[in-house]
Amino acid sequence: MxxxxxxxxxxxxxxxxxxxxxxxxxxxxxxxxxxxxxxxxxxxxxxxxxxxxxxxxxxxxxxxxxxxxxxxxxxxxxxxxxxxxxKRLLWRARQHNGQLQFMPQSEDxxxxxxxxxxxxxxxxxxxxxxxxxxxxxxxxxxxxxxxxxxxxxxxxxxxxxxxxxxxxxxxxxxxxxxxxxxxxxxxxxxxxxxxxxxxxxxxxxxxxxxxxxxxxxxxxxxxxxxxxxxxxxxTGPRFFDSAGIKELLYRNLESPAWDEVADRCLSCANCTLACPTCFCSAVEDTTDLTGEHAERWQQWDSCFNGEFSYIHGGSVRQTTRSRYRQWMTHKLASWIDQFGHSGCVGCGRCISWCPVGIDITEQLQAIQQADKP
Amino acid sequence: MKTVAQFVSEHSLFKGMKPDQVDFIASCGQLRRFAEGDYLTRENDPADFFYLLLEGHAVIETHQHNQPPVPLLSLTDNDIIGWSWLIPPYRYQFDARALSRLRTVRLDGRCIRAKCDTDPALGFELLKRLAAVLVQRIHGARFQLLDVYSADPAPLCRPGESLR
Amino acid sequence: MNTPRLFTVTDRRDEITATVTLELQPLDDQPLPVARPGQFNMLYSFGAGEVPISLSGSINASDSVRSADRYTHTLRAVGKTTEALARLQVGDQLGVRGPFGRGWPMDQLAGKKVVVIAGGLGLAPLKPLLEALLADITHYGHVQLFYGGKRPEELLYPESLIHWSEKIEVQLSVDQAGPDWRGHVGVITQLLASAEMDPDNTLAVICGPEIMMRFTIQALQKQGLPDTALYLSMERNMHCAVGHCGHCQWGPHFICKDGPVFCYADIAPWFFQREL
Incomplete structure (x- = not known):
């Protein structure tokens, strides 16, 4: 047509x-x-x-x-x-006289x-x-x-x-x-x-x-x-060549640019919530006061949260530096290895909604600058 | 029947060393056998010798009052026992005990020390080789000190619920 | 994320400190998906939560083959959920999701010399592998087990260790021991350094605390084993086990669906990276 x-x-x-x-x-x-x-x-x-x-x-x-x-x-x-x-309910469970029962939550x-x-x-x-x-x-x-x-x-x-x-x-x-x-x-x-x-x-x-x-x-x-x-x-300041970003970030996991951004980042998770592609979630298991009913809820989570990477003995990503690095490196680099394409679509939400004005395109340029021999 | 020089040249500590250096070191050594339970070194004894372990099991250990000895490190073929001969006051710091019948080359540290003082090339070569053993021992001691296995959860078990 | 399937505890065995092995059977009559050595299940204890736990081998050392209608898990009580799971008794009910993940490369082990290296509770995920190797030892050829722990009484599966040592070379190493201990005192890397290996024809499978695996890889590299011959099981936070929740990401890898078992050659660029 x-x-x-x-x-x-x-x-x-x-x-x-x-x-x-x-x-x-x-x-x-x-x-x-x-x-x-x-x-x-x-x-x-x-x-x-x-x-x-x-x-x-x-x-x-x-x-x-x-x-x-x-x-x-x-x-x-x-x-x-x-x-x-x-936030969504995944399933409910009931335990009565030692008998456990799971009730999946379905939706139309x-x-x-x-x-x-x-x-x-x-x-x-x-x-x-x-x-x-x-x-x-x-x-x-x-x-x-x-x-x-x-x-x-x-x-x-x-x-x-x-x-x-x-x-x-x-x-x-x-x-x-x-x-x-x-x-x-x-x-x-x-x-x-x-x-x-x-x-x-x-x-x-x-x-x-x-x-x-x-x-x-x-x-x-x-x-x-x-x-x-x-x-x-x-013609704007956020125009850049996105070819080779994966290699750039992979070889700059220890760039001083991460330290600089970590000084400003509040680890507030706004960027991950505003981002249209961030998909991480957490589950929470709850019980009621009778102890007979339990529920599992799933809700959005963020790699900026301290407990996100918790394993026995403590979180793997203790510092804001490592969390920001995880977010940006995942978004722009490892996403390509995982799914065959970048995880960033250039919508700019993470820039607008960052309370301290961190700009992913500026950070990229900072890493590019520091990468130059 | 192998000569002391053959045993020395085949031991991992001296493998690849120049034949004249091996011959000299072998001239300071003699084959010694130990029965199970025999002590090769005793804490605070003069450290005149060290041992190339050829075959058998031994243990470095220490002791506390009225307590059974505490094993610190197991040693076997191709290991060496003793470096107190190299460093003043030339006294052993730990006991070394045979856990089985042992075959060793006992090297006279006094003899080697004297030679190394006049032959820095041999001295440096020997020190490099001993340093490699020492580094391995320190690495192992640090690893033991880390206590990595204490209360480790089964791999993949994620006990983080107290946070969630 | 699927709803857990209802299981019951059919057997239970206290292992070392705070550690139990549970044998689990579904309460419905549906067939049980085959769990390959190195895979894991998500175990849910009512009201306490859910944790990923590797499949371990048969609960009795004398069982030569795992029962096809049961799952066996060894776990240590170190948090709220694992404590609740460790308290389960025979007849108690729980939820199970799985099995998930990529296990040990059983196909590639055939015809090779296999060096199995375990540290602490890392023996548990390797137990089904050892049982598979031992059940078909002519197919796999030469098998060595190096197992490191804190103290002799903290070594897992002592009966199995005795049983295995009749068929394969078993070398045990502990950090500390009393005077009666006849095994090795020291570190596992020392045993590996002095072990005779055939680097061109050997595959190594490794499971233990990450720091122990780092040292072990270095020791095996010194032995001349190529990175492609080293396999290890990784661990990270995990909620969904199906690649959706994002928690277990480790560089470009999802531990839950790309692992937990990885070939070292595939993860070498990330393995020594901190706070990844």
Missing amino acids: RAAILAAEHLDLLIQALRDSGYLVIGPVRDELAIVYDEIRSVRDLSQGWLDEQEKGHYRLLPSGDGRYFGHTVAANAWKKFLNPP APQLAFLGVRSCELHAIEIQDAVFVHDQHRDEVYSQRRQSLFTVAVNCTRAAATCFCASMNTGPEVTLPSDLVLTEVLDDASHYFLVDGGSERGRNILATLPLRAATSKQQALAKKGIESARQQMQ
Whole structure:
């Protein structure tokens, strides 16, 4: 199917079509002072007319002054919480008169539609798929949610200062499969979306919408928007050549750059929670006061937590230096050995949400500098 | 029947050493046998000799009042016993006892000391070889001191629940 | 993460200090997955938690073959969960997930001389390997066991050690001993340094405290064994055992699914790295 045009005033029809198909639609909404991904019931819930200003340890919302729905970049939180819930009950157990019984916790996976997934975020979801779906063992909760997931991707036409997908080769243009792909264009008075159907079910949804064929000018304008986002990144300070990072980090496990960053890092775990690919979790076994009922809960964990690496006698990673090194080296280097691709998609969340403004791209450059003979 | 020089040249301490050096060292030595329970060295005795262990088992040990001896290190073929002959006041620091019938070459430390004083090349060669043995013994002693096996959990068992 | 499967304790044996061996059988009638030597299970004690414990061999020294319908685990009470597991009695119930991980390279041991090196409780994960080797000794040829511990009474499986020493060379080393001890006093590396080895035709399997494994690898390298001939079992924090929770990451490796047994050649760049 050729690219089509959906008028901006018809965006709600897309949302309703998804809802009518049984999807719980999630998209960018304004929650107080940030844009977050949350449930969308109609187009009015979207964070229309707001821009994000992101920098090291800095996030502000500003009115965009125009009517764009997706003029902002990635939301504060990643989509991962909808596919891999931050806290979930795995099973319950009961022991009575010496008889033990396990009761698995099953769920009817919600049928989710993500509206406004950016290219870097599609990559992030694919990266988590590699961990939870395609590896030796499957995570059933994630897999079921993932299987029914409908994605409406949006091409970025603007980059935040923290964005560096152009360096990680994960954007700004959507290249991974998505049920639908939108590019928002605001050209003088005309406001519309260039729409592509990437799957059968995507095209089925499109068939219910009032579309018209895109002119070559409209397609060119959409392309231009994406190119301007790419330009913003390529001329910004966070543009770098990501080739050879694995080797760079592997040979610099003792770089003085780790000491410098460890002096600033609070080991607060914000970066791992904000990161769309960080997947670590912990389990907690609990009992009630009667001592007859027990539960196992799984919740997100972070390699910055002291007990994360605990073995008999103490934690293996005692220092912040070793924890930051673990996080960054895993993200950018050992992930490649583990799963065949980097664990970083360049979304910049770890930069914005670090309370002391640690910037992974700066750290990389610091290691590169120290690496030079 | 092997000569003392053959035994010396085949012992790991002297393997690869120049024949004239081996011959000299052998000239300071004689074959000695020990029965089980015999002492090769006694603490505080003059340390005139050291031993190349050719065959058998021996133990370095010490003692406390009215207590059975405490074994410190087991030694067997190709080990050496004694280096107090090299360092003043030339007295043994520990007991060395045969745990089985032993065949040894007993080397006269006084003889070798005197020769080394006038032949620094031999002295340095010998010291390098003894130092390697000493380093191995120190490494072992430190390893023992680490007490790595005390209360180690079964590998893979992760008893970290008190933290979770 | 799967729900544990319900098991019961069918036999129990007190070993050395605070250490027990439990024999476990499922309470359903489903077949038991085959556990290969070197693999591990996650054992759950009601209300106390779950820990990874290696499979160990048969509970009785005289059993030549492990029963196919039981799992056997040796564990030491060192924390809340292991203490609860160590208190389990015959007939008590518990949860089991597994078996997980890559075990010892049994296929590659065939036709080779095998040097088994254990330290402390590290003998437990090597016991099923030794039993497999001894059950088919002509297939494996020459087997040596070097086992180091703190004191003679802290050596695991004394009956098995006697039993094995009738068939293979067994050398025991302790850090400290009384005057009655006839074995070696010193360190295991000393025994390895003086052992006769055929470096071109030998595989070494190693399990013990990490520091002991570091020294052991150096001693074996001095003997001329190539890194490709050294296998060892690693340990890190573990929650899920299936590569999802991230805790057991060690450089590019997940101990739970890529290990716990690794060929040293594959992990050499990481083995001496601190706080990894």
